[in-house]
Amino acid sequence: MSGSISVACGFDKGSYTVTLNSTDPGATFSPKTFLVNFGRIVGNGDFAVTFSTVGVQNVSTTITSNMGSPAVRGRFASPANEFNVVNP
Numbered sequence: 001m002s003g004s005i006s007v008a009c010g011f012d013k014g015s016y017t018v019t020l021n022s023t024d025p026g027a028t029f030s031p032k033t034f035l036v037n038f039g040r041i042v043g044n045g046d047f048a049v050t051f052s053t054v055g056v057q058n059v060s061t062t063i064t065s066n067m068g069s070p071a072v073r074g075r076f077a078s079p080a081n082e083f084n085v086v087n088p
Helices: none
Strands: 002-004 015-022 028-030 033-037 046-050 055-066 082-085
Touching (some): 015 046
Antiparallel strands (some): 015 033, 015 055, 055 082
């Protein structure tokens, strides 16, 4: 699956690392992390995830404040919150 991340409110107050995660322990992301500096994603925000486990899988994010930046809350939002992974 391919996608793109975007950021909104709160990220304009510092530097943050956004890490993509999945309920599928074998999922791989390319890239897995994004740097956000004062409301702007470094790079284009595009990513790809490859799932390895059949079944319903979710994608989420972890946001880490860098260099003493204030904490910001966020979540992974997409038209589909769950992905039904099937055998090819």
